[in-house]
Amino acid sequence: MKIAVSVSEKEKAKGKDSPYFKALLTAGARPEEIDLVTAGTSNFRVEDFDGILLGGGEDVDPALYQEEKRYENVKVNRKRDDFEFKLLDKARDSCLPVFGICRGTQLINVKFGGSLYQDLKNDTEIDFDHRQDEERDEATHNVTLTEPASHLAEVFQGHCRVNSFHHQAIKRVGHGLKVTAYSEDGLVEAVEAADDYPYLVAVQWHPEEIAEQPVQKRMLQQFLDQCRKTNEERRKNASAAS
Secondary structure (H helix, E strand, O other): OOEEEEOOHHHHOOHHHOHHHHHHHHOOOOHHHEEEEOOOOOOOOHHHOOEEEEOOOOEOOHHHHOOOOOOOOOOEOHHHHHHHHHHHHHHHHOOOOEEEEOHHHHHHHHHOOOOEEOOHHHHOOOOOOOEOOOOOOOOOEEEEEOOOOOOHHHOOOOEEEEOOEOOOEEOOOOOOEEEEEEEOOOOEEEEEEOOOOOOEEEEOOOHHHHOOOHHHHHHHHHHHHHHHHHHHHHHHHHHHHO
16 A cells, blocks of 8 residues: 655655654554655656545645735745646546645645635634644644534544644635534534545644544544555456456
């Protein structure tokens, strides 16, 4: 099994010290099953992987949801946007499991035709600061599950405590996505594929930073289980064809 974790250049440089890498190990992955990839990764082929994780980082270019950049604190990396758009297309063509975290959630939503609040303080009347000052491994607010027929419902029921490190969020939900969790102030905190796509889950918080918590660990384990299932099906198909 092999999982591609799409991250920033800065995050990739951390290697095995990356929270994404460590969190997947905590959930049961082996080191050789994880590849941190970036827009600059050479010889990258989606066909070589059994699952895709889209990590956090820079803001998605507003031009991709037909808006002009309005605020100085909107920091974009269009090269990464374009890479991850293509990555998502190829992953969906191959029905690979997809898991989005923070920016990954926003990118998935934009790819599906949705839009974002460019800056929560400027674009909304929300008082709660979703870019917390507390340590990254500290959960600071609740999210509420709103869709019982969802992958998240297999992980937790009712409420879940999460961390928060974003100044943008989903505004208009993309076509083909369903909201599965909201924050206490009404922001979208999780989306999933609304159709029969096997596994596409995206959360606004950072489970990799709190992977020791049972709920977050189960979430990552669920993603890994889907990746292993994809790998097994590929092996069976290859064996049947030979």
